[in-house]
Amino acid sequence: MKRKGFILCLLLALAMTVSMASTAAAQPEQKNIIMATTTSTQDSGLLDFLLPIFEKKTGYFVKTIAVGSGQAMAMGAKGEADVLLVHSPAAEKKFMADGNGVERRLVMHNDYIIVGPPNDPAKIKGMKKAAETFKNLAGTASLFVSRGDNSGTNAKEKEIWAAAGINPVGQKWYQETGLGMGQTLGVAAEKKTYTLADRGTYLALKKNLGLDILVEGDGILLNIYHVIEVNPKKWPKVNFAGAKAFGDFMISKDTQDIIKTFGVDKYGSPLFFPDAGKKEEDLTK
Amino acid sequence: MDIILDGIRQAFILLVTFDPEVLGITWFSLKVSGTATFISIFIGMSLGTVVALTQFPGRRFVVSLINTGMALPPVVVGLFVTIFLWRNGPLGFLEILYTPAAMILAQAIIATPIVMGISLASMQQLPKKLRLQILALGATRLQMVLILIREARLPLLAAVMAGFGGVISEVGASIMVGGNIKGYTRVLTTATVMETSRGNFDIAIALGIILFLFAYLINLVLTTVQQRERPR
Numbered sequence: 001m002k003r004k005g006f007i008l009c010l011l012l013a014l015a016m017t018v019s020m021a022s023t024a025a026a027q028p029e030q031k032n033i034i035m036a037t038t039t040s041t042q043d044s045g046l047l048d049f050l051l052p053i054f055e056k057k058t059g060y061f062v063k064t065i066a067v068g069s070g071q072a073m074a075m076g077a078k079g080e081a082d083v084l085l086v087h088s089p090a091a092e093k094k095f096m097a098d099g100n101g102v103e104r105r106l107v108m109h110n111d112y113i114i115v116g117p118p119n120d121p122a123k124i125k126g127m128k129k130a131a132e133t134f135k136n137l138a139g140t141a142s143l144f145v146s147r148g149d150n151s152g153t154n155a156k157e158k159e160i161w162a163a164a165g166i167n168p169v170g171q172k173w174y175q176e177t178g179l180g181m182g183q184t185l186g187v188a189a190e191k192k193t194y195t196l197a198d199r200g201t202y203l204a205l206k207k208n209l210g211l212d213i214l215v216e217g218d219g220i221l222l223n224i225y226h227v228i229e230v231n232p233k234k235w236p237k238v239n240f241a242g243a244k245a246f247g248d249f250m251i252s253k254d255t256q257d258i259i260k261t262f263g264v265d266k267y268g269s270p271l272f273f274p275d276a277g278k279k280e281e282d283l284t285k
Numbered sequence: 286m287d288i289i290l291d292g293i294r295q296a297f298i299l300l301v302t303f304d305p306e307v308l309g310i311t312w313f314s315l316k317v318s319g320t321a322t323f324i325s326i327f328i329g330m331s332l333g334t335v336v337a338l339t340q341f342p343g344r345r346f347v348v349s350l351i352n353t354g355m356a357l358p359p360v361v362v363g364l365f366v367t368i369f370l371w372r373n374g375p376l377g378f379l380e381i382l383y384t385p386a387a388m389i390l391a392q393a394i395i396a397t398p399i400v401m402g403i404s405l406a407s408m409q410q411l412p413k414k415l416r417l418q419i420l421a422l423g424a425t426r427l428q429m430v431l432i433l434i435r436e437a438r439l440p441l442l443a444a445v446m447a448g449f450g451g452v453i454s455e456v457g458a459s460i461m462v463g464g465n466i467k468g469y470t471r472v473l474t475t476a477t478v479m480e481t482s483r484g485n486f487d488i489a490i491a492l493g494i495i496l497f498l499f500a501y502l503i504n505l506v507l508t509t510v511q512q513r514e515r516p517r
Contacts, residue, residue, distance in 0.1 A: 034383065043483045048467060063383045065464045080371050182482035205484035237372045 033242035034063045036072035036081035038152055039180045041225070044200040044271050046262055053258075054249045060242050068180075070150030076100055076228065079235025083243035084228045085250070087152035089280065090159070092226055101228040102240070106280055107250045108259050108272040109224045112156055114215040115185070115202060116194040124194075130218045131163040138166045141173045143193040147184050148176025152223070157196045160220060185209055198223050200263070200271040219284050225272070227251070251276035292490025299491055306468075311495055314472040315503075317385055318453040321392030322400075325448050328393075329400030330441065334430060336401075337408035338416075351405060354398025359391075363458030366391045370462065383464040388472070391458040396448035403447055407440030408433060442511040446504050453500055473499075 041047050042064060051062050065072075065081065069088040075081040077100045085107070086092060096104050114133055116124065122142040127133045137144055146168075147154040161168055168174040177184045181201040188195040189209040202213070215221075227247045232240040249255055256274035263271035275283065299307045336347060369375055370382040381387045411433055419429045434441065456474035463470035465479060473496040480489040 039482065042479070045483070051467075061469075063464055063466050063469070065383065065466075078371070079373055180482045182484055208484055208486065235373070237377075 031060050031242070032063055033060050033083060033239055033246055034065060034075075034081045035083050035085060035246065036065045036067060036075045037085040038069045038072060038087055039066045039182075040087070040153075040198050040201055041085055042066035043180070043182060044204060044263070046259070046272065049262060050250075050255060050258065053255075054246065057249070058245050060245060062246065068147075068149050068151030069155065070152075073100075076230045079230060079238055082230055082239045083246050084230070085225060086228065087223055087225045088155045089224055089226070091155060092228065095228065099234060100231055102231050102244075103247065104226050104228045105247055105251055106275045106278055106283075107225045107227050108256075108274050108276075109222055109283055110199050110272050111216065112153065112196055112221040112223050113199050113202060113213045114194065114221075115188070115197055115209075115211040116214045117192040118210070118212045120212075120214060122194070125212075125214045127215050128218065130160045130215060130220050133215045134160050134164040134166060137194055138164070138168065138171075138173075141171075143173050143175065143191060144168065145184055145188040145191065145193060145195040146174060146176045147181065148178050149180075151181075153181060153196060153198055156221075156223070160196070163220065185211065203263070203267045203269075203271065222284055224275075224280060224283060288486050289490060291487040293494060295487045296491035296494040299488075300495065307492070307495065309468065310471055310473055310476055310492075311499060313385070314453060314474075314496070315499065317388050317459075317472060318392060318449060321389045321452050322396055322445065322449040324389070324393040325396035325400045325452075326445055329397045329448065330404045330434075330444070333401040333404030333444075334408050334434070337405045338430070338433075348405065351398055351402050355402045357395055357398060358457070359395050359455040359459075360457030360461070362391055362394050363461035366394065366458065366462050382462060383466060383470060385463070385470060387462040388459050388470060391462045392452040392455070395455060395458060396452045399451050400444045400448040403444035404437075404441055407437045407444065410440075411436055439511055442507055446507050449503065449507075450500065453496070 037047070043066075047064055051064065055061060065075070067075070069086040070091065072081065072084050072086050073088070073091055073095050076084045077095065077098070084101075092101075092104060095101055112130075114124065114130065116122070122137050122140040124133045124136050127136065146157055175187075177187050179187070181197060182205055184195060185197055185202065185205055186209070189211050192210075194214075195211075199216075202209075202211075227250045229240060229243040229247055230238045232238045253276075256276050259272050259274040260270060263269070298304075333351070336344070336351070366387065367382065370379065370387055371377055372380070372382070381390070415436065416429060416433070419432055420426075424432065454474065456478055459465075459470075459472055460475045460478065463472070463475065465471050465475040471479075473492050477489050477492045477496070480486075480492060
């Protein structure tokens with residue numbers, strides 16, 4: 001009998017958790033915004049810092065889905081996200097041209113860097129042009145680790161290979177991880193070899209990597225983030241009001257001021273540079 | 286090696302200081318996986334028992350399907366649940382994608398075949414004569430099933446543990462249908478993945494240790510129930 005009582009208690013406890021969970025899920029959720037973004041905005045901690053401010057100010061609840069920029073835009077093109085915060089300009093322009101977005105506004109930038117082992121066997125350190133560097137890497141058949149995941153970083157890498165006039169896919173010295181930036185940097189570190197990274201993720205992981213910045217500062221290496229509201233005319237279920245509020249928030253002066261100083265205390269330099277109101281062409285010059 | 290020691294220390298600090306975020310994530314993981322396991326016990330055990338105790342054409346095929354279901358990859362479950370729950374998908378009207386409800390649904394789908402398969406095997410291994418004996422003593426069919434369940438409680442509790450272990454430890458489905466949203470759908474496994482990609486290996490290890498600790502505690506309770514001496 002004693003055992004029966006115990007099992008009964010167990011069942012009761014479980015039943016209670018079930019009912020609790022189901023009531024929590026049954027609440028109406030009109031205030032939700034689904035934001036599809038890239039992993040770098042989440043992994044850098046910027047969104048963890050900004051979103052509570054936005055949510056408190058507006059009463060919206062933001063569901064951040066951190067995936068690669070490619071996947072984020074695919075979600076937007078299907079109407080499965082309300083707003084995008086992405087960094088893959090060429091793909092974004094196509095996204096807008098296809099009528100998937102309402103407005104595409106410049107938010108901020110940082111830059112990409114080419115990192116590699118300190119002994120630098122391919123002798124690329126200090127080169128000025130990213131495309132020249134890639135040519136050099138291909139010429140020396142130095143192992144290059146690619147994201148290979150259609151992320152913004154991956155798109156930029158392909159752009160540089162194209163500028164260098166080289167098709168690396170299928171080459172022995174070219175490996176695609178299919179992983180996020182952090183993990184890909186980890187792979188490059190283990191193999192003591194080269195990769196393209198965004199500066200924010202590199203700075204966040206630097207202490208465990210043993211990889212140095214070898215090439216930086218080329219105009220093509222700019223990493224530009226835009227906010228895009230998904231077109232409600234195409235997808236009526238999209239929460240456009242929420243998306244607009246988020247876009248406005250990202251380019252507001254207060255937010256831009258936060259972006260300007262974010263990361264300074266931890267890394268000694270900001271992770272992103274605010275650009276609201278500027279023109280994309282002015283950045284790349 | 287240092288990094289593991291750091292992780293253990295970090296786990297200890299997070300636990301003794303009752304870090305609210307970690308506590309929240311832990312409690313939420315238990316809630317989601319516990320609910321999913323409970324649903325899977327309900328469906329899995331009853332259907333497993335029915336299949337174990339009845340004969341019907343095509344039974345062997347059904348059993349092979351259930352056993353294959355025990356190997357359902359969580360990411361594939363996650364992918365299909367996501368596609369079904371999309372706003373513009375067949376179940377989009379439910380509006381539960383990226384909510385705890387979606388995670389419970391996906392985890393229940395993962396755990397149910399596990400519980401069903403083990404229940405089926407454990408009910409079937411009871412001696413056939415036992416059934417006849419019980420019925421001969423004048424028990425109703427329901428009474429017979431209840432007695433059989435009691436006889437098979439050791440492997441049946443193993444089914445519960447396997448189901449729970451399967452879902453508390455999976456990450457693929459949870460991250461896809463839940464989205465790893467801070468303070469809302471973040472569980473121990475998805476938080477571990479995120480902290481790893483952030484390079485916070487010590488926190489990732491700490492979360493892993495906490496996950497293991499809670500899995501151990503729950504299995505300890507279940508094992509105590511399982512291994513208890515039968516009253517005479």
